[in-house]
Amino acid sequence: MAGYLKARRFGKKGASMVMILRAFDIVIAAGLIVIMVLYLRNVKDDTFLEKTYLARDVGLLITTAYASPGDLRYCYYEVGKTGPEFDYKVENGQVFVKDDKGEVKYQFGQEIARPVQAFNEKFVKGKPFAVFEIRKAGGAVSVRPIRAGEASDFCKV
Amino acid sequence: MRLLTFARFRGKKGMIGYEAVMTIVRTLMLVFTLISLVMVANFFIERHVDTRFIESHVAMNYAYYSSTGLAYQDPKIERVYAGLIDSGKGPIDGSFDFGASLASRAVVSLPGSEREFYYEETLFKDWDFLYRAGLTKGVGGVSKVGVARKLPLLEGGSIKTADVKLEVVSRND
Numbered sequence: 518m519a520g521y522l523k524a525r526r527f528g529k530k531g532a533s534m535v536m537i538l539r540a541f542d543i544v545i546a547a548g549l550i551v552i553m554v555l556y557l558r559n560v561k562d563d564t565f566l567e568k569t570y571l572a573r574d575v576g577l578l579i580t581t582a583y584a585s586p587g588d589l590r591y592c593y594y595e596v597g598k599t600g601p602e603f604d605y606k607v608e609n610g611q612v613f614v615k616d617d618k619g620e621v622k623y624q625f626g627q628e629i630a631r632p633v634q635a636f637n638e639k640f641v642k643g644k645p646f647a648v649f650e651i652r653k654a655g656g657a658v659s660v661r662p663i664r665a666g667e668a669s670d671f672c673k674v
Numbered sequence: 675m676r677l678l679t680f681a682r683f684r685g686k687k688g689m690i691g692y693e694a695v696m697t698i699v700r701t702l703m704l705v706f707t708l709i710s711l712v713m714v715a716n717f718f719i720e721r722h723v724d725t726r727f728i729e730s731h732v733a734m735n736y737a738y739y740s741s742t743g744l745a746y747q748d749p750k751i752e753r754v755y756a757g758l759i760d761s762g763k764g765p766i767d768g769s770f771d772f773g774a775s776l777a778s779r780a781v782v783s784l785p786g787s788e789r790e791f792y793y794e795e796t797l798f799k800d801w802d803f804l805y806r807a808g809l810t811k812g813v814g815g816v817s818k819v820g821v822a823r824k825l826p827l828l829e830g831g832s833i834k835t836a837d838v839k840l841e842v843v844s845r846n847d
Contacts, residue, residue, distance in 0.1 A: 556715075
């Protein structure tokens with residue numbers, strides 16, 4: 518406004534040029550605000566921390582099962598906002614948690630003579646809960662994914 | 675600003691030149707503000723989960739309480755006596771695999787004798803050196819958790835009280 522008033526003293530051409538520069542300022546500021554909002558939305562939708570947490574949680578549970586002095590059965594529930602969002606795989610002493618944004622893995626401890634049986638389970642998004650039954654019987658630890666509706670005498674889905 | 679405008683930028687061309695320069699300055703300030711906001715936002719975003727302490731305790735519990743660890747298991751009834759250390763059991767290197775994520779040392783002290791047991795001896799000595807050198811933070815840093823307890827030790831059919839010191843070192847990935 519001050520620039521426009523000053524430009525009036527020097528003619529109409531000066532005034533219109535100043536208006537163009539002001540409009541350029543506004544466009545740049547609007548563009549930067551949009552970039553910032555997109556960046557924050559990307560951070561909000563990022564699932565890396567969640568996948569890392571889940572991989573470590575399941576991995577540490579399996580190692581803890583080996584550490585128990587006797588037999589045990591444990592139900593692990595993944596509670597998400599809309600249900601399971603990730604795919605899980607256990608292979609070669611590692612837990613893999615994956616979605617369309619990437620994969621995270623974590624190595625857990627296991628007995629060499631009695632390793633955990635491998636599985637690769639894809640949970641469909643939107644179905645309620647991803648459930649694992651972690652079981653130690655006779656020294657051997659097994660991890661079994663249970664889908665919604667599947668019969669299990671111990672883990673309720 | 676008034677001095678600059680009126681004394682030095684008289685006329686249309688001077689005015690436009692001044693405004694153009696100030697537009698560049700304003701744009702740079704806006705970009706600088708945005709970068710600062712992104713840096714502040716990044717400062718509060720948590721991407722790393724540190725579970726070294728929990729991993730070390732799980733490893734210690736495995737050694738103390740599991741039948742395939744150091745705990746005594748009655749061969750006839752297969753009952754595990756959690757917390758009762760079986761001196762006849764050897765190192766657990768060959769039976770359990772933590773990957774290359776941690777290493778441990780157990781020192782069992784009895785009156786007149788002291789024995790050391792290692793899980794991944796070379797790795798323990800290397801990482802223990804890093805820990806004593808103070809390299810504990812950041813990727814590649816090492817953490818160490820140690821527990822000292824008086825535990826019953828089964829040796830030669832009799833139970834003695836031993837001082838057991840268990841140290842677990844793990845690396846920060």
